[in-house]
Structures are given as structure tokens and as C-alpha cells.
Amino acid sequence: MKPSGNAGDADAATDSAGLATRGRTLGILIPTIWLLLFFAIPFLFVVKISLSEAAYSVPPVSDLLVWQDGWPVLQATWANFALVLTDSLYVQALYGALRIALIATALTLLIGYPMAYGIARAEPGMRSLLLLLVILPFWTSFLIRVYAWSTLLQDQGMINNALIWLGIVEEPVRMLNTEFAVLLGIVYSYLPFMILPLYATLERLDGTLLEASADLGARPFTTFWRVTLPLSLPGVAAGCLLVFIPAAGEFVIPELLGGPDTLMIGKILWQEFFNNRDWPVASALATILLLLLIGPILLLDRTQSKAESA
Amino acid sequence: MRRGSFLALGLWAGFAFLYLPIIVLIVYSFNASRLVAVWGGWSVKWYGELLRDPQILGAASMSLQIAAISATVAVIIGGLAGYALSRFGRFRGRTGFSAMLTAPLVMPEVITGLSLLMLFVAMESLTGWPDGRGMTTVIIAHITFAAAYVAVVVRSRVAGLDMALEEAAMDLGARPLTVLRRITLPMLTPGLLSGWLLAFTLSLDDLVIASFVTGPGATTLPMLIFSKVRLGVSPDINALATLIVLVVAAGVLLSGWILLRAERRHARQVRAAFRREGAMGEG
Numbered sequence: 092m093k094p095s096g097n098a099g100d101a102d103a104a105t106d107s108a109g110l111a112t113r114g115r116t117l118g119i120l121i122p123t124i125w126l127l128l129f130f131a132i133p134f135l136f137v138v139k140i141s142l143s144e145a146a147y148s149v150p151p152v153s154d155l156l157v158w159q160d161g162w163p164v165l166q167a168t169w170a171n172f173a174l175v176l177t178d179s180l181y182v183q184a185l186y187g188a189l190r191i192a193l194i195a196t197a198l199t200l201l202i203g204y205p206m207a208y209g210i211a212r213a214e215p216g217m218r219s220l221l222l223l224l225v226i227l228p229f230w231t232s233f234l235i236r237v238y239a240w241s242t243l244l245q246d247q248g249m250i251n252n253a254l255i256w257l258g259i260v261e262e263p264v265r266m267l268n269t270e271f272a273v274l275l276g277i278v279y280s281y282l283p284f285m286i287l288p289l290y291a292t293l294e295r296l297d298g299t300l301l302e303a304s305a306d307l308g309a310r311p312f313t314t315f316w317r318v319t320l321p322l323s324l325p326g327v328a329a330g331c332l333l334v335f336i337p338a339a340g341e342f343v344i345p346e347l348l349g350g351p352d353t354l355m356i357g358k359i360l361w362q363e364f365f366n367n368r369d370w371p372v373a374s375a376l377a378t379i380l381l382l383l384l385i386g387p388i389l390l391l392d393r394t395q396s397k398a399e400s401a
Numbered sequence: 402m403r404r405g406s407f408l409a410l411g412l413w414a415g416f417a418f419l420y421l422p423i424i425v426l427i428v429y430s431f432n433a434s435r436l437v438a439v440w441g442g443w444s445v446k447w448y449g450e451l452l453r454d455p456q457i458l459g460a461a462s463m464s465l466q467i468a469a470i471s472a473t474v475a476v477i478i479g480g481l482a483g484y485a486l487s488r489f490g491r492f493r494g495r496t497g498f499s500a501m502l503t504a505p506l507v508m509p510e511v512i513t514g515l516s517l518l519m520l521f522v523a524m525e526s527l528t529g530w531p532d533g534r535g536m537t538t539v540i541i542a543h544i545t546f547a548a549a550y551v552a553v554v555v556r557s558r559v560a561g562l563d564m565a566l567e568e569a570a571m572d573l574g575a576r577p578l579t580v581l582r583r584i585t586l587p588m589l590t591p592g593l594l595s596g597w598l599l600a601f602t603l604s605l606d607d608l609v610i611a612s613f614v615t616g617p618g619a620t621t622l623p624m625l626i627f628s629k630v631r632l633g634v635s636p637d638i639n640a641l642a643t644l645i646v647l648v649v650a651a652g653v654l655l656s657g658w659i660l661l662r663a664e665r666r667h668a669r670q671v672r673a674a675f676r677r678e679g680a681m682g683e684g
Contacts, residue, residue: 118489130545133516133520137519232642238638340508347630360511388504
């Protein structure tokens with residue numbers, strides 16, 4: 092069919108182009124409005140509440156703007172931030188969360204890298220099955236999997252029973268309600284988030300580079316250290332960020348597996364909000380955590396955009 | 402060779418780590434004893450107890466409704482966003498758009514939950530909507546984070562699609578809506594379906610965000626499980642967990658099989674169409 096080039100066709104063409112442009116605009120506009128309204132703008136309200144005072148009212152905060160003699164007066168206070176940044180409980184919880192998230196990320200990388208590498212080097216037919224095995228636990232309830240660990244780690248739990256039966260220990264080892272349990276829970280829950288981006292970069296790795304390196308006499312370890320690892324760094328970065336950022340604000344894992352001395356900011360924030368009903372302090376904690384994580388979040392977005400354009 | 406077996410060992414140890422708790426959970430759901438440490442013989446009594454508990458059934462029905470509605474809306478919003486990111490090239494505000502879709506994936510849930518609640522409270526005092534909190538506010542919250550996950554799924558699907566088919570249809574004079582209906586949407590269906598499933602399971606699983614934005618009378622299943630688990634081990638939770646794990650695993654495997662079949666059929670059709678085209682060109 093050849094374009095006949097008469098006036099009707101031209102009209103239809105501009106009509107189509109207009110429709111396509113309108114569709115495009117709509118495709119961008121609808122998600123933008125939704126995310127602005129229900130994801131971005133809500134942070135402003137958290138900041139607002141963090142500058143208010145707790146009050147016995149519904150909602151339990153003072154008004155930021157009060158009318159005095161017909162004039163609006165701003166009654167903002169830095170007291171919540173001052174409290175959060177000086178009181179040792181909050182400071183330790185912030186520090187504890189970042190420290191635990193960092194250690195857990197390193198451990199997840201150590202376990203996830205060999206797994207991702209193993210999958211990427213498996214027979215092509217096996218790869219999708221192995222990947223499915225990695226993703227499947229992620230589809231089943233996170234809460235339930237964390238709870239399963241709490242029963243396994245108990246003093247009377249299966250792990251302690253097995254250790255005693257094997258004669259490795261005499262008395263049950265206290266594992267539940269320790270930092271070890273929290274680290275284990277984070278590594279376990281976030282492992283798929285580490286493996287998937289690692290696999291994506293390792294799978295695309297050019298096999299001829301590895302052969303060339305071997306042909307030139309490099310030992311397997313040298314090849315790994317000088318070729319494979321540097322080439323997989325984008326996957327390492329994405330995986331680490333995908334684990335670190337949510338782990339730093341984790342609530343369920345320290346609540347179910349950690350003890351009272353495992354201080355993490357997500358748990359403290361929850362307690363301030365639900366147990367103490369202190370909305371301003373909870374909001375100040377959320378604001379500080381958000382400020383700490385905004386850099387890593389933007390970095391993650393950057394690595395993903397880069398991975399796509401590559 | 403030695404490295405190969407080392408890798409295989411690491412891989413299988415990793416899988417054992419991933420599946421051990423789930424398997425133990427399933428086995429112990431059939432334990433007749435109330436105590437975790439004691440094996441009291443096989444029994445299905447916890448399943449019976451589960452199905453007679455009106456609280457659990459109510460929460461499950463509430464969670465399923467929330468998950469179905471929020472997954473459906475999230476597929477529309479996330480699908481548009483994923484398509485835009487992968488096909489619209491550079492547009493104004495793209496950086497911010499992409500960041501707003503990445504951030505919900507990793508944002509700690511306590512922050513997302515708290516900030517949405519603050520929004521709902523402020524909106525209610527300004528406009529009177531939402532009138533109290535409950536199912537509607539939970540649905541809105543779930544749509545928001547699930548849409549970001551759907552966008553990731555759809556984005557990677559669209560990137561792997563052949564644009565030539567759409568262009569060919571346009572060249573042959575098909576209108577944009579026809580192209581969308583006849584070419585783009587059918588090609589996207591597998592991606593949208595897996596996006597919907599992911600959104601559904603994420604909503605079904607969410608404890609933290611729902612706890613912040615819910616109100617009296619809207620207790621979801623994770624909230625109920627959490628309150629029971631905090632009081633100590635309750636064997637009926639093992640049974641409930643087993644049911645959830647089995648249903649989800651069956652759903653994922655089934656949908657994976659359906660998608661694979663649809664993809665193969667589609668590939669066959671495209672090949673057949675190109676063969677016909679080739680034959681016509683020669684003739």
C-alpha cells in the first residue's frame with residue numbers, strides 16, 4: 092500500500108499525532124499526580140508535624156499557625172529535633188540502625204555474590220529455574236518468614252536442639268532477641284534484592300574476556316579480582332543500596348528477632364508513635380532518617396538509569 | 402573444576418538457607434503439640450481451628466479485598482509509568498519522575514506509613530476527606546508503593562519488546578488507539594499480569610504501612626498475625642502461614658506457566674506472520 096497523499100489522509104495523520112501526544116501527556120501526568128500527592132507531598136506534612144508540639148487533642152499536636160489579634164503567628168519549635176539529636180536513646184538508635192544495616196549489607200553481599208555467580212554460570216536452561224527459586228521466597232509473606240526464624244532460634248527451638256543433639260554445645264545458646272538474630276533476619280529477608288541485580292550484571296558479562304584472561308596466564312582468582320569483580324560493580328552498588336536503605340529503617344525484624352537492647356530507629360519511631368502517641372518526636376525521627384537516606388536513594392536511581400542506558 | 406564445585410556448594414547452601422524456615426514452618430503446622438519444641442505426632446487440628454476462627458476469616462477477607470482493588474489500580478498507574486519511562490525517551494521532569502518511582506521501592510515503611518497518615522489527617526481537617534481512616538486509606542497507601550513495583554516490572558518488559566511491530570502498524574495506517582488495543586496491550590499483557598500478581602502479594606503482606614494508615618474496624622491479616630505472634634508462638638499461625646505459602650507458590654508457578662505459554666504462542670504467531678509476508682513478497 093502506498094500513501095496516496097490526499098487531504099483526508101493528512102487530516103487523519105495530524106489527528107493521530109494529536110491523539111498520540113495527548114496519550115503521552117496522560118501517561119506521564121496520571122502517575123506524576125498520584126505520586127506527588129500520595130508519596131512526595133506527605134513528607135512536607137511530616138516536617139510540619141516535627142516542628143509542632145505534642146498536645147492533648149485530636150490529632151495530638153499543636154497548630155503550627157495560630158491567630159493572635161488577627162495576625163497569623165508561626166509557632167514552630169526545634170525542640171523535637173534538639174531532643175532527638177541529644178538524647179542518647181535516639182542517637183544510639185540512629186547509630187545502631189546504620190551500623191546493623193551496614194554489617195547486614197556486607198554479609199548479604201558475601202552470601203549473595205557466589206549465589207548470583209553460580210546462577211549466571213549455570214546451564215542456560217537451569218538459570219531460570221534457579222532464579223525462580225531465589226524469587227519464590229520473596230513472594231511468600233515476609234512477616235511469616237521472619238516469624239519462622241523466631242521459632243527456629245528459640246532456646247528450645249530446632250537449631251539449639253540440633254546443636255545439643257550433635258554434641259556441639261551443652262546448654263542452649265541464646266540466639267533469639269540478640270543482634271545476631273536481627274542480622275540473620277535482614278540477610279535472609281533481603282537476599283533476593285542482592286542476588287537479582289548481581290545476576291543481571293554477571294549474566295551479561297562477556298565470557299570471552301574471562302577466556303582471554305585465562306589464556307594470558309591469569310589464575311582464576313586474579314581473573315575474578317581484576318576482570319569479573321570490576322565489571323560487576325554496578326550490580327554490587329545496586330544490590331547493596333537495595334538492601335541497605337530499607338534495612339536502615341526496618342521495624343518488623345528488630346521487633347520480632349531483636350531484644351530490648353537492639354536499638355534501631357524504625358522500632359523506636361514505631362514505639363514513639365503507637366505507644367507514646369508522640370507524633371512530633373516520631374516525625375522528627377522520620378525526617379532525620381529521610382535526610383540520611385535521601386543520598387543513597389538518589390544514588391540508586393542514578394545507578395538504575397545508567398544500567399538502562401548502557 | 403574445583404571452583405565449579407565450590408560455586409555449586411555455595412549455591413545449594415544458599416538455597417537451604419532460603420528454604421529451611423519455610424519447610425520447618427510447614428512441617429510444624431501439622432504438629433499435634435502446642436509446644437514448638439515437642440513433636441506430638443501428625444495432626445491437622447490447627448487447620449480446623451483456623452477455619453473456625455471468625456477473626457482470622459474476617460481479616461483474610463478484608464486483606465484479599467484490599468489487595469485485589471489496590472493491585473488493579475496499581476497496574477494502571479504503574480503500567481503507565483513503566484511504559485513512559487521505557488518508551489517516551491527524554492521528557493521534561495523525567496529525572497524527578499524516575500526518582501519518585503524508585504524511592505517507594507526502598508523507602509523504609511515506617512517513613513512511608515507515617516507520612517501518608519500525616520497527609521490523611523491534614524486533608525481531613527482541611528477538606529473533610531477522608532472521613533476517618535480504614536479500608537480506603539489502606540488501599541490508597543498500597544496503590545502507591547505497589548505502583549512503583551509494577552512500573553519496574555512493566556519497564557523491563559517494554560524494554561525487551563520489539564518496537565518494529567508498533568511502527569509497522571502505524572505505517573500501515575492504524576490509528577494510535579488501534580495500535581494500543583491490538584498490538585501494544587497484547588504484547589504487554591504478560592508484564593501487566595505479573596505486575597498485578599506482585600502488587601497483590603505485596604499488599605497482602607504489608608504490616609507496617611497499613612498499621613499507620615488504618616482505622617478502627619479495618620484489621621488486615623498481617624496486623625492480626627503480628628498481634629498474635631507478639632504474644633508468643635501460636636500453632637494456628639503455622640497453619641495459616643502454610644496456607645499462604647502454598648497458595649502463593651501455586652499462583653506464581655501457574656502464572657509463570659501461563660505466561661510462558663502465551664509468550665511462545667505469540668512468538669509463533671509473529672514468525673508465522675513474517676513467513677507469510679516473505680512468501681507474498683516472493684510471489
